Amino acid sequence: xxxxxxxxxxxxxxxxxxxxxxxxxxxxxxxxxxxxxxxxxxxxxxxxxxxxxxxxxxxxxxxxxxxxxxxxxxxxxxxxxxxxxxxxxxxxxxxxxxxxxxxxxxxxxxxxxxxxxxxxxxxxxxxxxxxxxxxxxxxxxxxxxxxxxxxxxxxxxxxxxxxxxxxxxxxxxxxxxxxxxxxxxxxxxxxxxxxxxxxxxxxxxxxxxxxxxxxxxxxxxxxxxxxxxxxxxxxxxxxxxxxxxxxxxxxxxxxxxxxxxxxxxxxxxxxxxxxxxxxxxxxxxxxxxxxxxxxxxxxxxxxxxxxxxxxxxxxxxxxxxxxxxxxxxxx
Amino acid sequence: xxxxxxxxxxxxxxxxxxxxxxxxxxxxxxxxxxxxxxxxxxxxxxxxxxxxxxxxxxxxxxxxxxxxxxxxxxxxxxxxxxxxxxxxxxxxxxxxxxxxxxxxxxxxxxxxxxxxxxxxxxxxxxxxxxxxxxxxxxxxxxxxxxxxxxxxxxxxxxxxxxxxxxxxxxxxxxxxxxxxxxxxxxxxxxxxxxxxxxxxxxxxxxxxxxxxxxxxxxxxxxxxxxxxxxxxxxxxxxxxxxxxxxxxxxxxxxxxxxxxxxxxxxxxxxxxxxxxxxxxxxxxxxxxxxxxxxxxxxxxxxxxxxxxxxxxxxxxxxxxxxxxxxxxxxx
DNA sequence: TTGAAAGCGGTACCAG
DNA sequence: CTGGTACCGCTTTCAA
Numbered sequence: 001x002x003x004x005x006x007x008x009x010x011x012x013x014x015x016x017x018x019x020x021x022x023x024x025x026x027x028x029x030x031x032x033x034x035x036x037x038x039x040x041x042x043x044x045x046x047x048x049x050x051x052x053x054x055x056x057x058x059x060x061x062x063x064x065x066x067x068x069x070x071x072x073x074x075x076x077x078x079x080x081x082x083x084x085x086x087x088x089x090x091x092x093x094x095x096x097x098x099x100x101x102x103x104x105x106x107x108x109x110x111x112x113x114x115x116x117x118x119x120x121x122x123x124x125x126x127x128x129x130x131x132x133x134x135x136x137x138x139x140x141x142x143x144x145x146x147x148x149x150x151x152x153x154x155x156x157x158x159x160x161x162x163x164x165x166x167x168x169x170x171x172x173x174x175x176x177x178x179x180x181x182x183x184x185x186x187x188x189x190x191x192x193x194x195x196x197x198x199x200x201x202x203x204x205x206x207x208x209x210x211x212x213x214x215x216x217x218x219x220x221x222x223x224x225x226x227x228x229x230x231x232x233x234x235x236x237x238x239x240x241x242x243x244x245x246x247x248x249x250x251x252x253x254x255x256x257x258x259x260x261x262x263x264x265x266x267x268x269x270x271x272x273x274x275x276x277x278x279x280x281x282x283x284x285x286x287x288x289x290x291x292x293x294x295x296x297x298x299x300x301x302x303x304x305x306x307x308x309x310x311x312x313x314x315x316x317x318x319x320x321x322x323x324x325x326x327x328x329x330x331x
Numbered sequence: 332x333x334x335x336x337x338x339x340x341x342x343x344x345x346x347x348x349x350x351x352x353x354x355x356x357x358x359x360x361x362x363x364x365x366x367x368x369x370x371x372x373x374x375x376x377x378x379x380x381x382x383x384x385x386x387x388x389x390x391x392x393x394x395x396x397x398x399x400x401x402x403x404x405x406x407x408x409x410x411x412x413x414x415x416x417x418x419x420x421x422x423x424x425x426x427x428x429x430x431x432x433x434x435x436x437x438x439x440x441x442x443x444x445x446x447x448x449x450x451x452x453x454x455x456x457x458x459x460x461x462x463x464x465x466x467x468x469x470x471x472x473x474x475x476x477x478x479x480x481x482x483x484x485x486x487x488x489x490x491x492x493x494x495x496x497x498x499x500x501x502x503x504x505x506x507x508x509x510x511x512x513x514x515x516x517x518x519x520x521x522x523x524x525x526x527x528x529x530x531x532x533x534x535x536x537x538x539x540x541x542x543x544x545x546x547x548x549x550x551x552x553x554x555x556x557x558x559x560x561x562x563x564x565x566x567x568x569x570x571x572x573x574x575x576x577x578x579x580x581x582x583x584x585x586x587x588x589x590x591x592x593x594x595x596x597x598x599x600x601x602x603x604x605x606x607x608x609x610x611x612x613x614x615x616x617x618x619x620x621x622x623x624x625x626x627x628x629x630x631x632x633x634x635x636x637x638x639x640x641x642x643x644x645x646x647x648x649x650x651x652x653x654x655x656x657x658x659x660x661x662x
Numbered sequence: 663t664t665g666a667a668a669g670c671g672g673t674a675c676c677a678g
Numbered sequence: 679c680t681g682g683t684a685c686c687g688c689t690t691t692c693a694a
Contacts, residue, residue, distance in 0.1 A: 001687065001688065002687080002688095010664075010665085011664060011665045011666075012665085012666090012687095012688085013664070013665060013666080013689095013690090014663080014664055014665075016688075016689070016690090017664095020688095020689090027663065028663065028664085029663065029664090032663080032664085046441065046444055046445050047445055047687085047688075048385070048445065048447070048686085048687050048688070049442075049445045049446045049447075049688095050381045050384045050385045050390070050446065050447055050686090050687080050688095051385050051670090051686070051687035051688045051689090052687080052688055052689075053381045053670095053688090054379070054381045054382050054385055054669095054670050054671065054672090054686090054687080054688075054689095055669080055670050055687085055688050055689045055690085056670085056688085056689070057670085059381070061425070061446075076407035076410075079407075079410070079426070080428060083426055083427065083428055084428065087427070087428075087439075090442075092425045092427065092442065092443075092446070093425065093426055094392070094423045094424065094425060095410070095414055095424055095426040096414065096418070096423065097411060097414055097415065097418075108418075110377065111380075111421075111423065112423075113377055114377050114378055114379065114380045115380045115381065115392075115423070116379070116380075116381055221611040222611075225613070247611070250611055254613050257588065277608065280552040280553075280578065280581055282556070282585050332671065332672065333671080333672095341680075341681085342680060342681040342682075343671095343672085343673095343681085343682090344673090344674085344680070344681060344682080344683095345679080345680055345681075347672075347673070347674090348679095348680095351673090358679065359679065359680085360679065360680090363679085363680085378671085378672075379670085379671050379672065380672095381670090381671080381672090382670070382671035382672040382673090382686090383671080383672055383673075384672090384686095385670090385671080385672075385673095385685095385686050385687065385688090386671085386672055386673045386674085386685080386686050387672085387673070387686085388686085
């Protein structure tokens with residue numbers, strides 16, 4: 001900046017005012033202003049954000065700390081949503097992964113503190129309750145896809161309970177009332193499993209009916225295929241199936257097809273997550289989507305507007321994606 | 332640091348040497364050293380990386396610029412691999428997305444330059460040729476999953492040609508020689524399509540045979556299902572099918588199953604990418620994996636060791652994941 | 663309307 | 679072995 005000032009034959013101060021756009025209120029001579037601007041272009045002046053940050057303690061950078069978003073492909077949108085939302089405010093993200101290792105986490109946070117990031121997004125791949133490191137309590141922090149046990153920090157999570165209701169309603173709306181089965185163990189994921197199930201039960205109950213039963217299995221295609229297949233072979237005859245996620249639905253599809261049962265003619269299927277898979281299956285699978293990008297955007301919004309004011313946790317609606325896997329019940 | 336020095340009743344300089352671990356060669360009095368260390372702990376001293384960077388021009392941060400990794404779920408490993416590899420060297424990553432917009436890209440690079448990142452990783456979702464912004468020519472840059480037209484910068488790409496050979500060999504090894512069909516349009520992705528196909532043709536040719544033909548279609552389940560289905564209905568009777576990616580393979584699976592043809596008894600299938608999907612299909616799909624994490628690690632390694640020395644582009648081997656989708660040909 | 667100068671928190675040179 | 683000090687590039691107060 002000194003060199004710009006020199007080239008413009010003025011002082012660093014004046015150049016500073018011009019270059020930071022404070023020239024309006026400070027009534028800098030138009031002539032001077034021009035010289036500064038020209039000098040800046042000629043010298044390809046770039047403000048040094050380190051120097052600026054050193055002085056102002058503002059870095060326009062945010063730390064995005066996640067446990068292991070990597071392993072779950074579709075959760076990448078948590079990161080990209082945050083990056084995009086932050087970029088709109090002129091912020092850049094330091095994206096970090098702790099792999100669930102508390103020591104690594106501590107050292108990362110130390111490093112981030114040394115870099116004076118302005119805020120922290122603490123994200124989890126699975127919606128769950130977390131214990132955030134004590135250091136973060138003193139920093140501007142928002143939890144993404146997770147909740148603090150003490151609800152001490154603003155948090156953004158998907159509205160799983162409503163999603164459960166919506167899944168049930170998708171079936172109810174088409175006339176299903178009986179032989180509605182749930183596939184997947186409700187307890188697997190602290191929040192998603194329990195809340196989805198709760199929502200489903202509520203909606204069915206409101207409609208004067210209830211789940212015919214549950215086929216317990218891990219949330220993966222293989223176990224779903226095995227367990228649900230065994231259920232069918234035992235005489236199970238569902239009219240509709242609610243799968244706790246798309247991977248389970250894949251296993252259910254495979255089990256049904258292997259037995260010559262048609263979707264949705266014989267059995268309707270609805271699921272959760274709306275991963276890529278859902279649209280690729282045949283018939284395309286109806287699924288309640290995880291709104292990762294919106295959640296991330298909301299988290300950034302909370303950071304930008306001092307989320308402390310907001311009611312939290314913030315529940316983000318999960319969009320219903322209706323496709324051909326739901327039909328009327330067999331008459 | 333001044334306060335640490337004060338509390339330790341010594342000078343900033345001495346404190347600096349102790350705190351930066353230069354105390355060995357400089358023979359600082361053990362007693363003084365202790366006092367400094369204790370003061371640092373008591374005062375919870377944290378070096379300010381902005382101040383340090385301002386002085387040394389080193390920020391221990393790397394920019395990761397990608398076009399739109401977001402849209403393609405499994406490409407997330409390019410980012411996470413880079414984050415993990417960089418973390419091992421004490422570097423943090425600014426992860427950015429341009430969405431393919433040149434203006435946004437330019438403004439991002441400007442911002443990154445203002446922050447004095449030490450190096451740039453310019454990544455592409457699809458393996459392709461790119462035109463990197465001129466500014467990056469003057470910075471330490473490595474291309475990830477893409478190539479500069481003029482091969483001016485170090486680049487890391489998957490070894491698609493060898494992958495093509497490997498896919499063909501997976502079939503040849505089981506005895507397939509005739510009625511081997513390729514599904515997917517070879518030209519879709521500049522490098523992947525052309526090189527995979529080339530490798531396949533080479534391997535088959537080396538074995539004294541050749542492709543029976545190609546079923547042209549976009550690399551998505553739906554078009555693959557349609558085109559390959561039509562091919563079968565027209566009397567197509569493949570012994571083995573090489574799909575240009577897993578999504579195509581999904582469509583092929585669906586088309587085969589709809590017609591009662593069994594995999595691998597009637598038809599063997601091999602594919603590329605090894606996305607999550609591959610392991611979930613029934614039977615599990617043999618696929619040549621995109622080694623995104625290794626590629627990213629290699630890119631970071633090049634940056635750390637001054638990759639200018641390396642032979643480039645660096646080709647990273649694509650691992651063969653053999654699963655049950657390949658069997659011997661019908662006799 | 664413009665300029666001088668102190669200071670953010672480190673680094674590194676030089677003197678003692 | 680230890681201390682003094684200039685300086686990195688920008689912000690901000692105070693004076694002119």
